[in-house]
Amino acid sequence: MLHILLLIVFTLFLASFFLSGDRSRRLPPGPKGWPLLGNLPQLGPKPHQTLHSLSKFYGPVLRLRFGAVDVAVASSAAVAENFLRVHDSNFSSRPPSSGAKHIAYNCQDLVFAPHGERWRTLRRMCALHLFSGRALERFRHVRAGEVARMVRGLAAASSPEGTVAGVDVGGMVNACAANALGLAVVGRRVFDDADCGAEEFEGMVVELMKVAGVFNVGDFVPCLDWLDLQGVVAKMKKLHRRFDEFLDKLIAEHRALTNERDMLSMMIRLKKEEEEEEDRNGGMLTDTNIKALLLNLFTAGTDTTSSTVEWALAQLIREPGLLFKAQNELDSVVGRARLVSESDLPNLPFLQSVVKETFRLHPPTPLSLPRIAAADCEVDGYLIRRGSTLLVNVYAIGRDPASWPDEPLAFRPERFLSGGRNEGVDVKGNDFELIPFGAGRRICVGMSLGLRMVQLMTATLVHAFEWRLPEGEVPEEMEMEEEFGLTLRRAQPLVACPLPRLAPEAYL
Template structure:
């Protein structure tokens, strides 16, 4: 206790020494422009409750290449398509690793996962495993029926909803989790075949949302290491507690699977991962471990479920707000699919207007509004500015897709811009068109992008095709709350509560 009075003096000394060192080794080239930092905490107070909004506002003042000082950490922000291309294409190799952060340490098995693992042989091994065994075109085609079966279960549950309003995001999350669970571990994770919510599903959803919220917090300890031990925001304590819950959940799955696998063999990703533990021993990345298997499962069950359900929830909200667009999507679905069956993935390539709607939804509501951070392995120069070694890179995906210099009527939901003849007809979401990069770009582009695109299209198409929608409480569509709640993923501030009304042939809902 006697050492406590010396803490402020020690911090002041650290700040002075840091500033002196920074002055003595200033580079010849200037840093990018940015707001003046506060003592000790830097620009952290500038971030506000919704950082991608605050950073976008700052970029309008200081430019699309901006420097922030978050605590002791240099942060560069790319807030335009051209700047994103500089970092994620021209200098991609230099920005292919992640900076140290408390989330990766305390939740993601101390950087043993795919999302936060340092760029190198171990990361390449994990990426190769998921690319070949989970996200390749053949792997996804092989389990197409599983995804469609889970969507049917969800549709039956919606058809039986009765008079109570449905929290659609919850059911979407349940569907995405069970579809992924059957592919990854050979069984549904939650509930029975009724598709109804259960306590475990609710708990899992809350765990995932808590993880995304905690991961989206700018934790002072990450940016002022001298203060990390104080855990001023209580973030690290919450992360450690959450990790224990996730680890118990994942460990139970792995153990149950091993017991079941001793008899009947499963054909799922977990079986494949276990079999690869020995076969990967001689590869460049070394042997696959139990920890890495659980870390991969954690990635898939979080990044692969909440992002999908929240994106579809935003899409349905936009369509309810724009009934003329909803009507056009539905007319296309009725023409291609009819009213005697549900949409399948094989129908999706023929749904041109739906594809434009989904692109527009990805533009306005990217699941990760601020890209996952990257770190500069070496110093470099971009646009005549010095980018120091160790600087953290943030790409404001949300702001780039609303740039008025690139997008006409950027705040208007207008899918027609992506149709043949539209001003953005050739723009895609797969990482080559930097004005629209909801999945990122470059080496660290989202590994599950192909699955995410399929699921968002299938779920949105099915909901629009199978039901008419009314907002709960008789709310008018034009008054629907579209505010955002910030976390690592872009959640709605107010969950979408709706009444589904079946519109297809009755037998479709019982098939």
């Protein structure tokens, strides 16, 4: 009897010890989930908005369960900084996903590659040959030429009566960005002016961003993976084949070029050099790596740019006073006899603030690409377990009154100007209340180019044209609904009518 009593006392002591340990390392709060599926059914069609609403109730560190996977959601600047700066090395890799497997060549790309030597090699290659200050300067004339080409096409479409049919702003900007990128990466424009392939390519990119943004049940409940309940994997495989054919064609056509200054030439040359080194056990660069990297560049490098420019122009059309203010600034700096150049951008503080405010309210990636915890850690007093998936809700952070006390839901570029409450806040990953490109070691490698392209195209479209909505539409009633995906696109594409406002010689 005494032995039984001692056993009970010892068991109660152990239980008390472990429970007190759990209390000192408590898990973040969060809603209860469904059996087997966890919180997946509760996400709805716009998960970024759902998670934003949940953070208002549960706090800036939110715990969910997606099937068998623990998920931590950061919804404030302070918590995001804790994850992405203090614990950056612990969250340096991506969790496995169907998108990485079936679209991104089974993680052979830069975006989804695990943190390691191959990832560092690909990132270093991009940073040096495409996104360094020297590379950006070398291809400045390419960007200027493609933007001017886009402007001339719009001006030529205007009739003598001063009217022009509405244009799909996002599609137009997407083709411009793709051609500018194509000249730098593969040595030629990807689409000709009369090429219907531009529209097909944009459709492929949009579909990729949609399916890649789906929370696929099979990723979180492995026993259901083979069923492909949402049909996501089938769509991914079909889309991958289309992109693979597109990239094979690009590479094949590239062989006929003699340009040795573009990035593809450099990658092919490096691959050949690696193969010739007998002391290496397989090179760091393969044909699959090259195609996977091109896929990253031609999707993320075009869609995020075009969607941001589209949102910026929509906000300005919706508020004519802001559009007028932006045009006045551009006229005073640039005049009306020429187009905007990149050298003008530092002298356009209001235009830069318009872009920042667009990034705040309409971040290109509303939920940051997921990361995975390599080990247990503590964030804001909560235990984040090893193997947990991290999502940073950039959308929620941009609407947090703690970071944006002055009308956080309103489009107010003035907040970033001298004397504004958020003066000095930048988008380059150091100010965590505004991280459209992410932060830490997984920050977007193309941030410098993306920012320049968004600023240049937004400034040029605002400066070169007056913008009107199609007949029957009024600015105050513009559709501003979002469509969730890997990128945050408009639910309805912006269709607007551009009317030239500069001197005729500016369009030559």
